[in-house]
Amino acid sequence: MARIVMKFGGTSVAGTERIRRVANIVRAQAAAKNGERNSVAVVVSAMAGETDRLVNFCREANALYDPAEYDVVVSSGEQVTAGLLALTLQSMGCKARSWLGWQLPLKTFSAHANARVGEIHAERLLESMDAGEIAIIPGFQGISDEDRITTMGRGGSDTSAVAIAAAIGADRCDIYTDVDGVYTTDPRIVARARKIKHIAFEEMLELASVGAKVLQTRSVSLAMKHNVPVQVLSSFIEDSSPSADTLPGTMIVSEAEMAKLLEEGQVERQSVTGIAHDKNEARVVLTRVPDKPGAVADIFTPLGDAGINVDMIIQNVGRDKGETDVTFTVPQAELARAQALLEDRQEKLGFNRLITDSKVAKISVVGMGMKSHAGVAAMMFQSLADRGINVQAISTSEIKVSVLIDEDETELAVRVLHTAYGLDAPEEV
Amino acid sequence: MARIVMKFGGTSVAGTERIRRVANIVRAQAAAKNGERNSVAVVVSAMAGETDRLVNFCREANALYDPAEYDVVVSSGEQVTAGLLALTLQSMGCKARSWLGWQLPLKTFSAHANARVGEIHAERLLESMDAGEIAIIPGFQGISDEDRITTMGRGGSDTSAVAIAAAIGADRCDIYTDVDGVYTTDPRIVARARKIKHIAFEEMLELASVGAKVLQTRSVSLAMKHNVPVQVLSSFIEDSSPSADTLPGTMIVSEAEMAKLLEEGQVERQSVTGIAHDKNEARVVLTRVPDKPGAVADIFTPLGDAGINVDMIIQNVGRDKGETDVTFTVPQAELARAQALLEDRQEKLGFNRLITDSKVAKISVVGMGMKSHAGVAAMMFQSLADRGINVQAISTSEIKVSVLIDEDETELAVRVLHTAYGLDAPEEV
Numbered sequence: 001m002a003r004i005v006m007k008f009g010g011t012s013v014a015g016t017e018r019i020r021r022v023a024n025i026v027r028a029q030a031a032a033k034n035g036e037r038n039s040v041a042v043v044v045s046a047m048a049g050e051t052d053r054l055v056n057f058c059r060e061a062n063a064l065y066d067p068a069e070y071d072v073v074v075s076s077g078e079q080v081t082a083g084l085l086a087l088t089l090q091s092m093g094c095k096a097r098s099w100l101g102w103q104l105p106l107k108t109f110s111a112h113a114n115a116r117v118g119e120i121h122a123e124r125l126l127e128s129m130d131a132g133e134i135a136i137i138p139g140f141q142g143i144s145d146e147d148r149i150t151t152m153g154r155g156g157s158d159t160s161a162v163a164i165a166a167a168i169g170a171d172r173c174d175i176y177t178d179v180d181g182v183y184t185t186d187p188r189i190v191a192r193a194r195k196i197k198h199i200a201f202e203e204m205l206e207l208a209s210v211g212a213k214v215l216q217t218r219s220v221s222l223a224m225k226h227n228v229p230v231q232v233l234s235s236f237i238e239d240s241s242p243s244a245d246t247l248p249g250t251m252i253v254s255e256a257e258m259a260k261l262l263e264e265g266q267v268e269r270q271s272v273t274g275i276a277h278d279k280n281e282a283r284v285v286l287t288r289v290p291d292k293p294g295a296v297a298d299i300f301t302p303l304g305d306a307g308i309n310v311d312m313i314i315q316n317v318g319r320d321k322g323e324t325d326v327t328f329t330v331p332q333a334e335l336a337r338a339q340a341l342l343e344d345r346q347e348k349l350g351f352n353r354l355i356t357d358s359k360v361a362k363i364s365v366v367g368m369g370m371k372s373h374a375g376v377a378a379m380m381f382q383s384l385a386d387r388g389i390n391v392q393a394i395s396t397s398e399i400k401v402s403v404l405i406d407e408d409e410t411e412l413a414v415r416v417l418h419t420a421y422g423l424d425a426p427e428e429v
Numbered sequence: 430m431a432r433i434v435m436k437f438g439g440t441s442v443a444g445t446e447r448i449r450r451v452a453n454i455v456r457a458q459a460a461a462k463n464g465e466r467n468s469v470a471v472v473v474s475a476m477a478g479e480t481d482r483l484v485n486f487c488r489e490a491n492a493l494y495d496p497a498e499y500d501v502v503v504s505s506g507e508q509v510t511a512g513l514l515a516l517t518l519q520s521m522g523c524k525a526r527s528w529l530g531w532q533l534p535l536k537t538f539s540a541h542a543n544a545r546v547g548e549i550h551a552e553r554l555l556e557s558m559d560a561g562e563i564a565i566i567p568g569f570q571g572i573s574d575e576d577r578i579t580t581m582g583r584g585g586s587d588t589s590a591v592a593i594a595a596a597i598g599a600d601r602c603d604i605y606t607d608v609d610g611v612y613t614t615d616p617r618i619v620a621r622a623r624k625i626k627h628i629a630f631e632e633m634l635e636l637a638s639v640g641a642k643v644l645q646t647r648s649v650s651l652a653m654k655h656n657v658p659v660q661v662l663s664s665f666i667e668d669s670s671p672s673a674d675t676l677p678g679t680m681i682v683s684e685a686e687m688a689k690l691l692e693e694g695q696v697e698r699q700s701v702t703g704i705a706h707d708k709n710e711a712r713v714v715l716t717r718v719p720d721k722p723g724a725v726a727d728i729f730t731p732l733g734d735a736g737i738n739v740d741m742i743i744q745n746v747g748r749d750k751g752e753t754d755v756t757f758t759v760p761q762a763e764l765a766r767a768q769a770l771l772e773d774r775q776e777k778l779g780f781n782r783l784i785t786d787s788k789v790a791k792i793s794v795v796g797m798g799m800k801s802h803a804g805v806a807a808m809m810f811q812s813l814a815d816r817g818i819n820v821q822a823i824s825t826s827e828i829k830v831s832v833l834i835d836e837d838e839t840e841l842a843v844r845v846l847h848t849a850y851g852l853d854a855p856e857e858v
Contacts, residue, residue, distance in 0.1 A: 016489035054509065060445035061513045062520035069519070072512035072527050076505035080483065083501035084490045090498070091491035098501050102531060103576060147532060 003039045003129070004029060005173040007139065007161035010048035012176055012235035013081050016088070022235060023088040025176070030094065030134055041125070041135040041168065043161040044085055046077025051154070067112035071141070071151045075101070078138030078157070086136045096134040099125055101141040101149065106160070108142035108150045115142060115150035117159060117222070120167035129168070137164060158219035166226035173223065173230045174249070175215060180234035181250035182207070182214050184423040185275040189414050192424040196273065198251050198266070200258045203273050206366040206400045220252065229253050258368065271373035272421040277410050278362045281311065282335040283392065286342070288323045288352035298349055299326060302341055308334045311362075312393040312404055326351075327393055329404060332358055360392065361410040364402040365417060377401045383420040389413050432468045432558070433458060434602045436568065436590035439477035441605055441664035442510050445517070451664060452517040454605070459523065459563055470554070470564040470597065472590040473514055475506025480583070496541035500570070500580045504530070507567030507586070515565045525563040528554055530571040530578065535589070537571035537579045544571060544579035546588060546651070549596035558597070566593060587648035595655035602652065602659045603678070604644060609663035610679035611636070611643050613852040614704040618843050621853040625702065627680050627695070629687045629797050632702050635829045639705040639793040649681065658682050687797065700802035701850040706839050707791045710740065711764040712821065715771070717752040717781035727778055728755060731770055737763045740791075741822040741833055755780075756822055758833060761787055789821065790839040793831040794846060806830045812849040818842050 006029060008022050022044075030040040046054075054074045058065045082098040089096035104125055108115035129135050139157025144150050152159055158175055165173035180195065182204065187193040199207075201224035208217045214232055223230045233249025253261075261267040289295055296315065303310055313328045330338045335356060342354055370376045377394075380401055384391060389412065393404040405413055418424055435458060437451050451473075459469040475483075483503045487494045511527040518525035533554055537544035558564050568586025573579050581588055587604055594602035609624065611633065616622040628636075630653035637646045643661055652659045662678025682690075690696040718724055725744065732739055742757040759767045764785060771783055799805045806823075809830055813820060818841065822833040834842055847853060 016486055019490065057445055057509070057513055058516060061448065062516035064520070065516050066519050069512045069515040069527060072515070072529070073509050076508050079505050079508075080486070080502050083498045084486055086498040086501070087487060087491035087494050090495050091493070098498060100501070100578075149529075 001036050001039055001130075002171045003041075003168055005041045005043060005161050005165040005168070005170045006176060007043040007157060007174065008045065008176045008235055009157065009178070010045040010051070011178050013044055013046075013085070014048040016084065019081070019084050019088050022176075023085060023092060023094075025235060026085075026089060026134060027092055027094055029174075037132065039129045039132075041129060041137060041164055041170070042085065043137045043139045043157055043164060044078060044081040045139050045157045046074075046081055050077040050080070067114075068148055071112050071149045075138070075141040075149050075151050078140050082136045082138040086134075089134055089136075094134055095132055096136055097128065098136045098138070099128075100138060102143045102147070104137070106137075106142035106163070108144060108152065112144070112148075112150050114153040115144070116152070116218075117142065117163040120163060122164070122167040126168055155216040156218075158216040159222055162219045162223045162226070162228055162230065165228045165230075166222070170228065173228050175219075175230060175232050176235035177214065177232060178234065178236060179214060179232075180236075180248065181232050182252075182274070184273070185414055185418050186277065189277075189411050190418045190424075192427070193418065194423065194425040196250050197247075198253060198258060198261055199273055200255050200368050201252055202255060202399055203366050203368055204252045206364070206397065207274050207276050215252075223252065224254070227254050229257070255368065269369065270367060270422070271369040271376050272365045272367040272417075272423065273369070274366050275414055275417050275421070275423070276364045276366065277414055278364070279407055279410065280332050281329045281360055281362050281404065282332045283327060283329050283357040283360045283404060284335070284338060284342075285355040285357075286326045286349070286351040286353075287355065289326050290350045291322050291324045295349070296326065298345075299342070300328075302345065303330070303338055306337065306341055308338050308341075312395040312402065314393050329360070329362070329393065359407040360404050361407045361413075362402050362404055363410070363413045363417065364400055365421065366400045368399055370399050370401075379420060380417060383416050384413060387412060387416050389416075430465050430468055430559075431600045432470075432597055434470045434472060434590050434594040434597070434599045435605060436472040436586060436603065437474065437605045437664055438586065438607070439474040439480070440607050442473055442475075442514070443477040445513065448510070448513050448517050451605075452514060452521060452523075454664060455514075455518060455563060456521055456523055458603075466561065468558045468561075470558060470566060470593055470599070471514065472566045472568045472586055472593060473507060473510040474568050474586045475503075475510055479506040479509070496543075497577055500541050500578045504567070504570040504578050504580050507569050511565045511567040515563075518563055518565075523563055524561055525565060526557065527565045527567070528557075529567060531576070533566070535566075535571035535592070537573060537581065541573070541577075541579050543582040544573070545581070545647075546571065546592040549592060551593070551596040555597055584645040585647075587645040588651055591648045591652045591655070591657055591659065594657045594659075595651070599657065602657050604648075604659060604661050605664035606643065606661060607663065607665060608643060608661075609677065610661050611681075611703070613702070614843055614847050615706065618706075618840050619847045619853075621856070622847065623852065623854040625679050626676075627682060627687060627690055628702055629684050630681055631684060631828055632795050632797055633681045635793070635795040635826065636703050636705050639707050639791065639795070639829070639831065644681075652681065653683070656683050658686070684797065698798065699796060699851070700798040700805050701794045701796040701846075701852065702798070703795050704843055704846050704850070704852070705793045705795065706843055707793070708836055708839065709761050710758045710789055710791050710833065711761045712756060712758050712786040712789045712833060713764070713767060713771075714784040714786075715755045715778070715780040715782075716784065718755050719779045720751050720753045724778070725755065727774075728771070729757075731774065732759070732767055735766065735770055737767050737770075741824040741831070743822050758789070758791070758822065788836040789833050790836045790842075791831050791833055792839070792842045792846065793829055794850065795829045797828055799828050799830075808849060809846060812845050813842060816841060816845050818845075 107118040139160040183193040230252040536547040568589040612622040659681040
């Protein structure tokens with residue numbers, strides 16, 4: 001008997017018709033295969049649009065809302081879906097019941113409206129599941145130490161699902177969404193993008209944090225921490241009965257598991273696994289900053305203190321001796337705040353001009369293979385240079401190289417790199 | 430410091446604008462008067478239309494729904510309103526927090542979807558209220574012994590409010606609704622109907638059970654049991670700050686309190702307090718039933734076993750010796766079931782024909798004064814006879830006389846009786 005957690009997002013449960021579709025998938029997953037039934041827990045989001053409706057109510061009631069009461073209101077969306085999915089499964093002859101956050105209980109800590117998963121008491125849940133009852137759990141919510149409802153921030157249901165999977169020692173956590181897996185890059189940009197069959201947690205984390213919006217970053221790091229294999233797959237597939245054997249989506253697994261799959265020849269050895277792009281960055285240039293010890297620290301310390309996340313940093317030696325230009329990127333949403341902070345300190349920092357540019361894009365190539373393949377970064381710069389694409393800034397990690405380019409060249413750059421690293425799917429005949 | 434429970438129904442909280450209006454009334458009630466602040470708990474319904482939306486979802490999911498999951502879904506409506514009212518009060522500078530059924534906890538027993546209030550643990554609630562925090566409680570819901578959400582059936586929020594009031598020893602339970610009190614009869618029928626200032630629990634119970642839809646019957650009997658004074662008043666009044674002193678609505682109090690008010694001359698001595706009508710009854714006639722011992726029991730026992738509530742019963746001696754006609758009433762909604770049950774047993778019961786009539790109405794006059802005034806029933810029959818209205822059946826209790834008449838004569842009968850018992854308001858000049 002395998003224990004499996006399944007998670008369905010808001011578009012998958014938008015209305016009772018779609019919930020029936022989801023129930024069919026769940027029933028098929030729970031059904032006996034080779035004489036063995038699976039033990040299944042299902043985590044559900046609110047119906048698409050419902051959370052927005054509830055958040056709007058809160059804003060109308062109180063612009064500066066108390067997050068504890070906000071959580072009481074918005075958590076109701078998932079509660080409704082959980083009850084309806086249980087009812088629908090029952091109508092198909094399955095045993096099913098809902099478990100609300102306070103019933104498990106699923107403890108959270110730190111702030112309301114952005115809580116983090118703490119302890120999960122899964123004894124009663126497991127007992128019920130192992131007795132053949134499908135457990136339905138509203139995502140996105142738990143309870144605080146004061147026994148009040150908490151929510152985990154938008155997209156928190158992915159995290160709920162992974163946390164439940166870890167708590168019950170699930171064999172797999174399946175995240176059903178509106179795409180059928182993780183792709184080598186955005187298929188809307190590159191028609192020949194390929195679905196990735198296996199990817200390592202570390203790679204998925206890098207891809208998630210640089211703009212591949214399939215999974216919430218926090219859920220991936222939680223899965224990595226507890227070593228929970230996560231599968232991303234579509235709830236809109238034609239065949240409504242995916243079996244544990246076929247694994248139609250993308251499996252996200254540990255580095256060790258990836259090494260094993262490589263050894264067995266089930267995964268191809270590649271330097272780059274995927275390419276992501278992110279148009280939400282903005283570039284800031286401070287010209288003619290005095291080239292003296294502590295000058296750079298004076299720039300970035302106040303930004304860090306204000307919680308502004310600085311990503312790429314380049315320091316160029318300026319034309320005049322004793323001065324440098326400092327370039328860096330911040331999220332576009334933080335640009336105005338960053339600019340105000342720096343202009344307030346212009347005298348102290350001693351820069352000449354502050355230039356900003358929001359029309360930039362960050363392109364990242366990600367892959368565990370970089371650790372063993374040399375020349376990955378060089379190939380990136382060369383491929384872009386060959387097409388006349390100017391690199392404005394660079395940042396790297398052990399398994400990632402990111403470059404900043406003109407926003408207008410985003411699609412071209414992604415296509416060029418996708419081909420250069422051999423990621424293009426074979427052309428259809 | 431007075432402790433007051435306030436309850437607002439679905440139309441009073443339909444949307445954030447109306448919730449703001451409610452918050453104004455609550456703030457005024459909680460505000461200090463003569464240097465003393467009131468300790469306030471507020472019970473809220475779901476926004477008008479919301480419960481219907483959720484019930485429909487349940488029906489679509491599963492026609493024969495599991496009441497435990499139904500309760501998970503439908504209870505979310507009140508939860509949302511509770512959070513929003515707390516947020517709105519906070520935006521006005523009041524301290525407020527929501528208390529869900531499982532947080533108090535408010536224990537219920539017997540069936541899901543139609544639960545009855547059991548124990549309420551109000552220690553933490555009282556502590557918070559007495560510290561000046563306004564408590565907001567979603568009506569209609571509690572938890573079972575298995576720690577699952579229960580609901581109390583439509584209109585259950587009135588019962589929640591009275592139960593909370595009893596548990597915290599409230600001085601008064603104010604039920605805010607879309608009418609401004611209990612009237613001597615339906616003002617849509619009799620323009621000169623008067624608002625009743627004080628009415629006894631027993632009278633209100635009789636009026637509620639015969640079709641005056643202001644309060645849920647169960648809430649009135651609970652108030653009577655725990656001697657909680659209940660006030661019915663409108664949340665749509667112009668003056669949004671009713672004070673405890675003016676009491677703009679109808680007070681429902683104990684018989685002892687009524688006697689005291691009579692003594693003090695604050696209440697007029699009357700034989701009849703109110704007149705109700707009910708068009709939801711249906712008449713059944715069984716002709717030529719054998720006039721032998723046990724024949725009547727054979728008719729009514731199966732109906733009782735099937736949960737069909739028989740109200741008025743008359744047995745006429747038929748034309749032929751040894752036979753009688755039996756006439757009785759059942760709720761229209763039960764008529765088809767009652768008819769099928771009896772026709773199945775025609776041979777055993779030995780009746781000749783079964784005749785039904787849904788075009789009937791029950792008119793009831795209610796008043797504690799009947800206990801001391803003679804001739805109340807006689808005046809009713811005479812007044813109706815004077816206008817040529819035929820009485821088809823009669824039933825009485827200690828403080829009520831009901832007659833069954835042709836439905837078309839409902840309005841005429843109510844007007845005639847309202848005048849006959851001296852209930853008409855003085856004509857406006």
